[in-house]
Amino acid sequence: MSEHLSRVGTNGNRKPSATIYDIARELDLSPSTVSRALNKPGRVAAKTEQRIRDAAAKLGYRGNPMARSLPTGRTRMLGLVVSDVTNPVFFRLVRGAEQACGELGYTLVLAESQESGEVEYGTLDRLLPAVDGVVLAAARLEDDQIRQIAASKDVVLINRRVGELPAIVPDIDGGVAQAIDHLATLGHTSIAYLAGPATSWMSRERGERLFEHAVARGLTFVEIGPTSPDLGGGQSALRRVQASGVTAVLAYNDLMAIGLLRACRAEGIDVPGDLNIMGFDDIFGADLTTPALTTVRSPLDRAGDAAVRSLVATFDGSEPAAPDPLPTEIVVRESTAAPH
Amino acid sequence: MSEHLSRVGTNGNRKPSATIYDIARELDLSPSTVSRALNKPGRVAAKTEQRIRDAAAKLGYRGNPMARSLPTGRTRMLGLVVSDVTNPVFFRLVRGAEQACGELGYTLVLAESQESGEVEYGTLDRLLPAVDGVVLAAARLEDDQIRQIAASKDVVLINRRVGELPAIVPDIDGGVAQAIDHLATLGHTSIAYLAGPATSWMSRERGERLFEHAVARGLTFVEIGPTSPDLGGGQSALRRVQASGVTAVLAYNDLMAIGLLRACRAEGIDVPGDLNIMGFDDIFGADLTTPALTTVRSPLDRAGDAAVRSLVATFDGSEPAAPDPLPTEIVVRESTAAPH
DNA sequence: TCACTCGTGGCAATCGGTTGCGATGTGGAA
DNA sequence: TTCCACATCGCAACCGATTGCCACGAGTGA
Incomplete structure (x- = not known):
């Protein structure tokens, strides 16, 4: 030929x-x-x-998918951007998204932003032309950057809200209320929130909700951070936590909570005897620690699934069915108890 | 127009x-x-x-990547197939692959086979036309199926060997030798291997190596299984382990080891007092358990990186540089000790 | 028997880039 | 001044599939 x-x-x-x-x-x-x-x-x-x-x-x-996508303009590929692939929080999210893609006949392209808005933006630059839409999980981007992306491709956010853009956000308030209630019931009067990165919408949001519920219950509330949302971030925060004099800490996520737990063990601080620690998300491993971690579980696998389905629904013209709410709930384990 | x-x-x-x-x-x-x-x-x-x-x-x-790939026949996309995205073993592997792809200007497409050879084959069917090459991690496919895939696209295997196909396999023998040596030195005389899925090349391989080293050291050796390579698989194997009368168990992977650990705790069996437990891979969470898990670490992140680079090298014509060996090493923690 | 409809299948343009070869123009050497 | 070589750029075919429009033929009603 x-x-x-x-x-x-x-x-x-x-x-x-x-x-x-x-x-x-x-x-x-x-x-x-x-x-x-x-x-x-x-x-x-x-x-x-x-x-x-x-x-x-x-x-x-x-x-030949390439040949097909040329005239149609659709690639049947979806992008999923997470801030850190090794963070267990995302495992279930990735699986949920991957399975939904499979069922709907789409292909999942995974990208990592390494906790950096810049990297994320660059990655997206490469990703965007190839996909029909993007799921942004825990994005570290500025609102404006996200809007800009949404201007050229369909976007669904997970764990973040930007204006009216479609977003899958679990019911933060419910879980937070349960958490505060749990601690207040145990008899704690002063609690701290160990914040994640300043660029994390979710970290700010959890902090806000905690603050509101804490003051509503008449508890003393302080915020510590921001720090990196991983084991190291939790570990390095111990001294600040001690200095604050609180009897209970809620970390932005389980990884930080576990890091803090480790630091406590290394310093001979008894948990929950001397200090209560709680996390968020209920990641793999949260029940393996000693003491096992009390945490607020969020259904990230369902979030991944819902994000993909919502995205695909937009392609098909149909406005996405209002996704059912994703409830969060406290999982009480061993890292919380009544203070002396 | x-x-x-x-x-x-x-x-x-x-x-x-x-x-x-x-x-x-x-x-x-x-x-x-x-x-x-x-x-x-x-x-x-x-x-x-x-x-x-x-x-x-x-x-x-x-x-427009699609338009470009039409005449050139190259998509600059790589497939990565893992058996279970939620298995922490793969996190580091995925990251290694993802980063290498980024550096080399490739896009990573992630797919999951859900521990099923059939699903994996179907997934690949959809994936293959879209990618330049595939990394198969812990494939559950038949050798013939893999050869068939390799006939149409470049393939790199991780943790598996099929004929002369390029494969990234850590130095299994070294880690196994260290493990057996560790147990023998502690004074154990009878050990068991808790096998993973029968379709897992790596599970068979580890079993073989353990067997050889065990008999070489004059230890009694039994194999239990096969079972599913997750928490449940380990948990459900406890009774068989007890029945075997061994004083130490090596599980195919950390997930199974942790599952077994949990079952022991539930049954009041002391680890390492009554039973020693070891795993493989050193996944996230292996040091969080109580007791912390002794395990054989394999550098999966480097494997992911190496696989991608080797694949891309083949595209560029240059025969892939012989990848440097990926050493495995024992990480001694608390789940092993001298038997009574 | 004639005309009209409907079911089938072909023609050709198009998506956005890539690339072998040829056309053009410039500069330098003779 | 003439000729030639080379650097630059344009032409047009092509990758594989999609789709609007049209042509053809058979079946039907009048």
Whole structure:
């Protein structure tokens, strides 16, 4: 066919996969008929369609997604951007998204922003042209940057709100209320919030809600941080926590809570005897620590699933069905108890 | 331009992004010149190239990966298939792969096979046409299926060997030797291996190596399983372990080891007093358990990185540089000790 | 028997880039 | 001044699939 355009791919010696042209030639039909037979049900005679399907199967036809996406403008690929792939918080989220993609016939492209808004923006720059839409989980971007992205592609946010953009956010307030109630009931009167990164919407939000509920219950409340939302961040915050004189700490996430727990053990501070520690999310491992971590669970797998479905629904024109609320709930384990 | 082909995408009201044709028109040049200026360094006059770059920046040109991949046959996308995204083993692997992809200008497509060879094969069917190559991590496929895939795309295996196909496999033997040595030195004389899925090459391999080293040291050795490679698998194996009468168990992976640990705690069995437990991989959380888990660490992040680089090297024609060996090493914590 | 409708399938343009080859123009050497 | 070489850029085919419009033929009603 091509005389002067030699395939440059490094695909080497592999045989190129069959195209609709191959099928058409085999059956002495036109490529357009083949195309229609394969994805416009009823458009061609049933008998012809069957012949085409048989030939396709025989030739091992697989379709070329790139070629298809050129005229249609749709790639059937979705981007998922998380701030840190090694953070267990995201595992369930990724799985939820991945499974939903699979069911809906989409392909998931994963990207990591390494807790940096800049990296995230650069990554998105590369990602955007290739996908039909993006799920931004725990984005470290400025509101404006997110709006800008939303201007060129459909976007669904997880754990963040920016204006009216579609967002999947679990019911923060419910879990926070339960947490404060739990601590107040145990008899604590002064609590601290160990904040995550300043760029994290969710960290600010949890802090706000905690603050409100704490003062509503007449508790003393202080905020410590911001710090990095990982083990190290929790670990390094111990001295500030001690200095604050509180009897209970809520960390922005479980990773930080576990880090703090470790620091306590290293310093010989008894948890929950001397200090109560709570986290958020109920990640894998939260029940493995000693003492096991009391935490506020959020259904991230369902969030991932919901985000993808909402995105795909937008593509199909239908306004996404109002996603059912994602309740958060406290999981009481061993790191909380009544203060002396 | 198009009179009778109305864009079907649901991209709605968004403005289409600029193309090389827009740039060409703006500068009164030909699209081919624009194309060359943008990716054939030196092929067009420096002054022209600069004008083109300026115009591209001004118009916010982003290139269309689909359009580019059509003539070249290369998508600059890599597939990564893992058996279970929520298994912490893979987190570091995914990160390693993701970062390497980023550096090399590739996009990572993540897929999960849910521990099922069938699902994996189906997933790959959808994935293959879209990527330049695939990294198969802990594949649950038959050797033949893998060979078949390798016939159409470049493949790199992680934690598995199939014939001469490129594979990144950590030095299993070294870690196993250390593990057996550790237990033997402590005074254990009978040990068990708790196997993972029968379809897991790595599980069989670890079992084999353990067997060899155990008999070489004159230890009694039994194998239990196969079971699912997760918490549940470990948990449900406790009775078989007890029945075997061994004083030390090595589980196929940390998840199973932790599951077994939990079952022990529930049954009031003291670890390491009554039973020693070891795992493999040193996943996140292995040091959080009580007692903290002794395990054989394997550098999965480096494996992910190496796999991607090796894949990309093949594309560029150059035979992949022999990857440096990935040593495994025992991490002694609290779940092993001398038997009574 | 004639005309009209409807079911089928083909034609050809198009998506956005890439690239072999040829056309053009400039500069330098003879 | 003439000729030639080389640097630059344009032409046009092509990657594989989609789709609006049209042509053809068979079946139906008048």
